[in-house]
Amino acid sequence: MEPPAPFPLIHTRDLAKVYRLGDNVIKALDGVSVDIARGEMTAVMGPSGSGKSTFMNLIGCLDLPSSGEYRLDGRDVAALTRDELATMRNRGIGFVFQNFNLLARTAAVENVELPLVYAGVPARERHTRAMEMLAKVGLGDRADHHPAQLSGGQQQRVAIARALVTQPLLILADEPTGALDSRTSLEIMALLQELNRGGMTVVLVTHEPEVARFAGRILRFRDGRVVQDESNHRPEDAAAILAAERKAA
Amino acid sequence: MTLFGLLRVAMRALAVSKLRSALTMLGIIIGVAAVIVMIAVGAGAQARVEEQIRSLGSNLLLILSGATTSGGVRMGFGSGQTLSEDDAAAISREIPETLAAPALRGTAQVIWGNQNWSTVIFGITPEYVEVRQWELAAGHMFDPTDIAGATKVCLIGQTVARQLFGGVDPVGQVIRVRRVPFTVIGVLEGKGQSMMGSDQDDLILMPITTARNRVLGASARAKQRSVGTIWVKVQEGHDMKAAEEQVRALLRQRHRLQPGADDDFSLRNLEEVAATQEASSRVLALLLAAVASVSLVVGGIGIMNIMLVSVTERTREIGLRMAVGARTRDILGQFLVEAVTLSLIGGLVGVLIGVGTAMGIAELAGWRIVLAPESVMLAVAFAFAIGVFFGFYPARKAARLNPVEALRFE
Numbered sequence: 069m070e071p072p073a074p075f076p077l078i079h080t081r082d083l084a085k086v087y088r089l090g091d092n093v094i095k096a097l098d099g100v101s102v103d104i105a106r107g108e109m110t111a112v113m114g115p116s117g118s119g120k121s122t123f124m125n126l127i128g129c130l131d132l133p134s135s136g137e138y139r140l141d142g143r144d145v146a147a148l149t150r151d152e153l154a155t156m157r158n159r160g161i162g163f164v165f166q167n168f169n170l171l172a173r174t175a176a177v178e179n180v181e182l183p184l185v186y187a188g189v190p191a192r193e194r195h196t197r198a199m200e201m202l203a204k205v206g207l208g209d210r211a212d213h214h215p216a217q218l219s220g221g222q223q224q225r226v227a228i229a230r231a232l233v234t235q236p237l238l239i240l241a242d243e244p245t246g247a248l249d250s251r252t253s254l255e256i257m258a259l260l261q262e263l264n265r266g267g268m269t270v271v272l273v274t275h276e277p278e279v280a281r282f283a284g285r286i287l288r289f290r291d292g293r294v295v296q297d298e299s300n301h302r303p304e305d306a307a308a309i310l311a312a313e314r315k316a317a
Numbered sequence: 318m319t320l321f322g323l324l325r326v327a328m329r330a331l332a333v334s335k336l337r338s339a340l341t342m343l344g345i346i347i348g349v350a351a352v353i354v355m356i357a358v359g360a361g362a363q364a365r366v367e368e369q370i371r372s373l374g375s376n377l378l379l380i381l382s383g384a385t386t387s388g389g390v391r392m393g394f395g396s397g398q399t400l401s402e403d404d405a406a407a408i409s410r411e412i413p414e415t416l417a418a419p420a421l422r423g424t425a426q427v428i429w430g431n432q433n434w435s436t437v438i439f440g441i442t443p444e445y446v447e448v449r450q451w452e453l454a455a456g457h458m459f460d461p462t463d464i465a466g467a468t469k470v471c472l473i474g475q476t477v478a479r480q481l482f483g484g485v486d487p488v489g490q491v492i493r494v495r496r497v498p499f500t501v502i503g504v505l506e507g508k509g510q511s512m513m514g515s516d517q518d519d520l521i522l523m524p525i526t527t528a529r530n531r532v533l534g535a536s537a538r539a540k541q542r543s544v545g546t547i548w549v550k551v552q553e554g555h556d557m558k559a560a561e562e563q564v565r566a567l568l569r570q571r572h573r574l575q576p577g578a579d580d581d582f583s584l585r586n587l588e589e590v591a592a593t594q595e596a597s598s599r600v601l602a603l604l605l606a607a608v609a610s611v612s613l614v615v616g617g618i619g620i621m622n623i624m625l626v627s628v629t630e631r632t633r634e635i636g637l638r639m640a641v642g643a644r645t646r647d648i649l650g651q652f653l654v655e656a657v658t659l660s661l662i663g664g665l666v667g668v669l670i671g672v673g674t675a676m677g678i679a680e681l682a683g684w685r686i687v688l689a690p691e692s693v694m695l696a697v698a699f700a701f702a703i704g705v706f707f708g709f710y711p712a713r714k715a716a717r718l719n720p721v722e723a724l725r726f727e
Contacts, residue, residue: 130640130720151644158642165724169637173333185322186642230641 075142077237077269078104078127083136084292085122096122098292099136104271104285106237109264109303111272111280114289121242123289124273128163128240129156141237158186162231166243168223170215170230177202177211180230187234201229205259221252228259238269245279251313257282258306282306320654327655330627341623342663344616345700349667350674351609352696353688357675359602360687366598369511370591377448377588378415378549378561380404380568383581398543399581402442402525404571405547409444412563414552418444419544421525423533427481428493434480437520438494440528448550451522456488456503459524467526471499474518475507497531499523557588610699616663617703624656624711635715636723649716656708657701664700668693 085097097119104110114120125131126138129145132153138145140160148156157163162183170179180198189197202208205225215223224244231239241260245253261282264270272283280286281304288296331338382400405419421440426433439445443459454475463470471494478487487501508517523532525544551560565584572581628635635648643651672688679686 125721128640130724151646154639154642154644157640163640165637169633169640169724171634171637173329182638183641186638186644186647234642 075139076103077106077141078102078271079137079139080127081137083123083126083133083138085119085126085131086134095292097126097133100292100294102287102294102297104269106269107264107267108285109261109270109272109283110285110287111274111283112287112289113274113277113280115275118289119292120273120275120289122292124240124242124271127271128161129153154186158183159234160237162228162234162236162239164224164227164231164239164241164244166246168215168220168227168247170223170226172216173214175212175214176207176218176226176229179215179226180233182230183234197233198229201233202226204232205229219252220248221255224248224252224256225259228256228263232263232268238271239263240271240273242273243275244272245274245276250278253279254306254310254313258310261303261306323650323654324658326651327658330631330655331658337623338659341619341659342666344619345613345660345663345703346616346667346670348609348613348616348703349664349696349700350671351612352606352699353668353671353693354675354678355605355609356602356692356696357671357686357688358678358684359598359605360689360692361679361685363595363598363602364687365685366594369509370595376551376553376555376557378551378557378564379585379587380547380549380564381583381585382543382545383583398545399572400544400547400568401542402544403542404568405442405444405544407571408547408549408564408567411567412560414555415560415564416444416448416550416552418442418448418548418550419525420445420546420548421528421533422545423528425495425521425532427477427521429481429490432481432483434477436474436477438528438532439520439522440525440533441522442525445522445548448548451508452506454504454506455486456501458503464524464526467524467530469497469499469523469527469531470502471521471523472503472505473501473522474505474520476516476519477521478504494521494523495532557586561586613699613703617660617707620656620659620704621707621711623659624652624708625714627655628652628711628715631715632718632723632726635718636720636726639718639720640724645716648718649712652712652715653705653708656712657704660700660704660708661697664697667700668697671696 080103081101083097083100083102084095087094087096100119100123112120112123122131126133127140129140129148130153132148133146136146140156143156145153145156163169170176171182177195177198180201181194184194184197199208199211202211205228207222207225207229210218210222215226218226228239239260244260245256248256257279260270260272270283272279274280281300284300284303286296286298286300287294288298380400382398400419402419405417408415408417419442423438423440424435425438426435442464443461445451446458451472453472456472458472459468459470462468471492473481473487473492481487481492482490487504490501491498492501493499505518505522511517549560549564551557561584565580568582568584569580574581638648638651672693675686675688678684
């Protein structure tokens, strides 16, 4: 094992994002200072308009802050160009979206390969790695299926495989269970917890306490600020709940 | 992403809405086909003009005997008899790069059996055949003794042969030209229409001496060796302008014209006439191609239109690609390749249809067409350029999308 890095994986200081709509100035994010360590599973909560989505966009390198500091793995993101941000997303971040965002009419394995395509990995290696990841999320036998041929839970597993395939620094999941029923949601959360136990840093954006209870730390946003930063020392175990439900049934 | 990968993505995207892709291509297909057909037809017309110029004989000067004034009334060129066979001989002798052929011209009724036909008679020397580049289809030429002895022999053009003899072989037959019997010793190769539209094969050639003494009669006899026209061929590689001036100076000197006096002959450089004709047919071909390329541009606008729609429809896909690491150039390349794929496939289909149509026109309408590989390549290259040009704006629009907004797009 490498010695732990002397700095947190995510480090923000006074992070702010300001939008101008005509004469109105909207502070979507108003001075957020948060550190997230490697291996943490963090839930970002708050009502809509609280700034949690803006926060996710900024730490996901999809957008640049208006002011403040953001370091991802020690790198100053605010100083990056558009294409450097793209490379940062490619190498460092695995996205999981509420609506899966898989390419239609494209086989599951090709969806998983997509980030590797932009990383310039040769086709053969791409395929091998994508197949490994599909096997890891339990869909090794569905590699040739198109998204339309898969259930919602399976589609989200493909999306998670896609997020993992570049071996990113963190998984950034935006309402990952928002489009799923409660049973499938539990399965997805169990998968994310399993990845977290394997050392993966996971940041979950959600407004559902049902989902947040599986995280070891909960950040609550309101009006563009962090109003509560709470450690959950005994997060619930999604896999155990699933097993119990199965036994009951 | 490799080019092959981009091509695969593009083909897949185009296959999603096949009808739409096909309709978009239609503009390019029609444009390319039109360009190819127009160039083929235009080049065909140009080739015809060039052929006509060749049939006239190349590097020719035409000298017409000059205007006479009779009682203050000025007659047209050719009315006077200011040129003579001696002028022609002098030109050939004094200006070594030229060959001059004198000709007497008249019209006459010709009769064979119960057929008769009115045609043009040329009294010539053997040089004429060389200068005007007449070939024989059958029979043989005059020999010098025919000229010296004013033999009653003649060569007839294809039209005369057809009108008088129908299917019979004319060689050896005797025809009557103004009641004078002539033996047909040869039939000329056909030249077709002249640039002015007159039939160049409707003529009879006979020795100049015979024509003067037996056929064209009294007015020609008045001035014994006078001729109406002299054709001058200038050897390949010599400057036509210079030759023209030399001939003019020689004739003025021989006719003892004072400096400042008008020429008593008319000297025409047929090269210039030909060049004008050729230029106008080239302009026509160019104009046709230009009109056709307008439809290519319209096709390009169709591509731009559909690519803009496609970019909007696929905003989320673009956002997703950006989220997983697509850089500006990846997205730009993806949509540019898609636009170029549309235009290139359209271009290739257009080539097939264009070549087919051009051949059909040649077959059905009997027009002359020239299908040059360069014009086909040009049309395809133009289609490619249209794809790049009209695909660039939508592709750039896609590449410049904000990933956050693109991902949230509904």
